[in-house]
Amino acid sequence: MEATMENTRTTGTADVAWDHDDFQTVGTPGHDDPRMTAGNVDVFYGEKQAIMNVSIDIGANEVVSFIGPSGCGKSTFLRCLNRMNDTIDICRVGGSIMLDGQDIYDPSIDVVPLRARVGMVFQKPNPFPKSIYDNVAYGPRIHGLVDSKAELDEVVEQSLTRAGLWDEAKDRLDQPGTGLSGGQQQRLCIARAIAVSPEVILMDEPCSALDPIATARIEELIHDLSSQFTIVIVTHSMQQAARVSDRTAYFHLGRLVEVGPTKQIFTSPQHSLTQDYITGRFG
Ligand SMILES: Nc1ncnc2c1ncn2[C@@H]1O[C@H](COP(=O)(O)OP(=O)(O)OP(=O)(O)O)[C@@H](O)[C@H]1O
Numbered sequence: 001m002e003a004t005m006e007n008t009r010t011t012g013t014a015d016v017a018w019d020h021d022d023f024q025t026v027g028t029p030g031h032d033d034p035r036m037t038a039g040n041v042d043v044f045y046g047e048k049q050a051i052m053n054v055s056i057d058i059g060a061n062e063v064v065s066f067i068g069p070s071g072c073g074k075s076t077f078l079r080c081l082n083r084m085n086d087t088i089d090i091c092r093v094g095g096s097i098m099l100d101g102q103d104i105y106d107p108s109i110d111v112v113p114l115r116a117r118v119g120m121v122f123q124k125p126n127p128f129p130k131s132i133y134d135n136v137a138y139g140p141r142i143h144g145l146v147d148s149k150a151e152l153d154e155v156v157e158q159s160l161t162r163a164g165l166w167d168e169a170k171d172r173l174d175q176p177g178t179g180l181s182g183g184q185q186q187r188l189c190i191a192r193a194i195a196v197s198p199e200v201i202l203m204d205e206p207c208s209a210l211d212p213i214a215t216a217r218i219e220e221l222i223h224d225l226s227s228q229f230t231i232v233i234v235t236h237s238m239q240q241a242a243r244v245s246d247r248t249a250y251f252h253l254g255r256l257v258e259v260g261p262t263k264q265i266f267t268s269p270q271h272s273l274t275q276d277y278i279t280g281r282f283g
């Protein structure tokens with residue numbers, strides 16, 4: 001059930017204390033070819049501010065990792081990018097988030113097609129209680145993206161192929177998605193997300209429930225998908241961030257402390273908080 005715009009968005013001055021000090025993100029939050037642009041984003045859960053004045057561009061076809069200690073706001077900020085926070089009653093989002101130059105919090109925006117354009121893959125694989133085929137076909141069907149069964153078959157095959165699951169799934173398309181292994185289920189969820197041709201895919205710790213082999217497959221997949229999609233991934237694994245992402249953003253207590261090319265963040269971080277985190281001093 002969707003919350004209404006009125007109770008999810010704050011504009012200008014909220015009726016709670018804003019925490020706008022002069023903190024500045026270090027590094028390169030901007031991008032030459034932004035697909036999404038977050039400007040001065042604040043997020044509140046009731047009276048408590050969870051995200052403070054975060055601005056960052058997400059570039060077309062780049063993979064951006066969000067890292068930082070537990071509770072620093074990675075998932076909260078990620079969920080702002082496709083208005084998933086609308087589903088949390090006490091959550092309010094301020095600032096602006098643009099997708100291809102359009103404010104996704106504008107009252108004219110319908111969140112259902114928005115979430116097809118900015119898809120999401122969760123920590124715990126969550127296939128629908130439907131067949132493998134129907135999991136992938138679900139989005140194209142509800143969004144009216146195909147005209148015939150043949151076309152739908154093609155989208156299902158292509159999506160499963162791109163998600164690296166076709167060979168394992170092609171002989172059991174009518175069996176329940178929940179009958180697959182954890183790693184296969186996560187690839188099914190990725191196939192489901194890409195079946196509607198999103199522009200951006202958000203992934204919140206997509207490998208944390210998977211073994212190292214399944215994790216490696218998802219990481220490979222992220223790499224392959226980045227030629228066509230823009231990907232934002234939250235991860236607790238610095239090795240994973242280093243392996244899959246072009247840029248890395250370090251969050252700390254609701255602030256975007258530093259963002260820059262992944263290699264640079266891990267080899268020569270500018271901010272002492274980033275340095276402390278990547279050298280394992282806290283987190
Ligand atoms: N639904 C919610 N209601 C109230 N507070 C919330 C809710 N979700 C998150 N918070 C609070 O917002 C802050 C940021 O949480 P968030 O889940 O975004 O952090 P995170 O960086 O994703 O942490 P983790 O690495 O543990 O997943 C925390 O203080 C958390 O307690």
Ligand SMILES: [Mg+2]
Pocket residue numbers: 074075076204234
């Ligand atoms: Mg989280």
